[in-house]
Amino acid sequence: MKNLANFLFEVGMLKRTPRSGFQFLGSGSESVAEHIFRAAMIGYTLARLDPEADLGKVLQLCLFHDLPEARTGDMNYVNKKYVAVDEKKAVADLAATLPFGADYRATVEEFCRNESREARLAHDADQLEMILSLKEYRDLGNRYAEQWYPFTLQRLKTESARELAAAIWETDSSRWWFDSDQEWWINGRKPGKD
Numbered sequence: 001m002k003n004l005a006n007f008l009f010e011v012g013m014l015k016r017t018p019r020s021g022f023q024f025l026g027s028g029s030e031s032v033a034e035h036i037f038r039a040a041m042i043g044y045t046l047a048r049l050d051p052e053a054d055l056g057k058v059l060q061l062c063l064f065h066d067l068p069e070a071r072t073g074d075m076n077y078v079n080k081k082y083v084a085v086d087e088k089k090a091v092a093d094l095a096a097t098l099p100f101g102a103d104y105r106a107t108v109e110e111f112c113r114n115e116s117r118e119a120r121l122a123h124d125a126d127q128l129e130m131i132l133s134l135k136e137y138r139d140l141g142n143r144y145a146e147q148w149y150p151f152t153l154q155r156l157k158t159e160s161a162r163e164l165a166a167a168i169w170e171t172d173s174s175r176w177w178f179d180s181d182q183e184w185w186i187n188g189r190k191p192g193k194d
Helices: 002-016 032-049 055-064 077-082 087-095 101-113 117-139 143-154 159-170 182-187
Strands: none
Touching: 002 032, 032 055, 032 117, 032 159, 055 101, 055 117, 087 101, 101 117, 117 143, 117 159, 143 159
8 A cells, every 4th residue: 555655646746747848838837737637638538539449548548648757757849859768667667566557557558659549549639738738828829839739730640639629729718718798797697687
């Protein structure tokens, strides 16, 4: 049980591990844990759109795909040009302490190989999470987000992810909550209600 407690503390480190690419975008920030959460929700969505996908496997891949970053930190595309990170050692070291270590190792390896239907969906969820962030920052005036979008879009592997990316890019990121109910936004109530 102590190893499991340590594992859960390690997972908690992801809340304090920043995603480093936002430094280059010039605005925004998020932790690796925040990224994983939304990627898992996107993975769930993509898996529900694909009747042949194993939903549980997609979620597992999304949840574990960046767990090694608790040990290695987040390496963005610029960092990866110059720095070699031994992610396999980070995975092996954690796996050695877990009763489900072999499953954890196999999950990360499946994600890295990106060959299974579920791994492709998890990779697409990872990229769509970035596309959502880029769209949010573009809507707030970051002109560089527009330049990053085509590169992220080219990483998508499935048609459903490409369709979702197009819808994301065309949708105002604040419209989900801000509707045309002017009375509500002025007075905090519906017309005729006291």
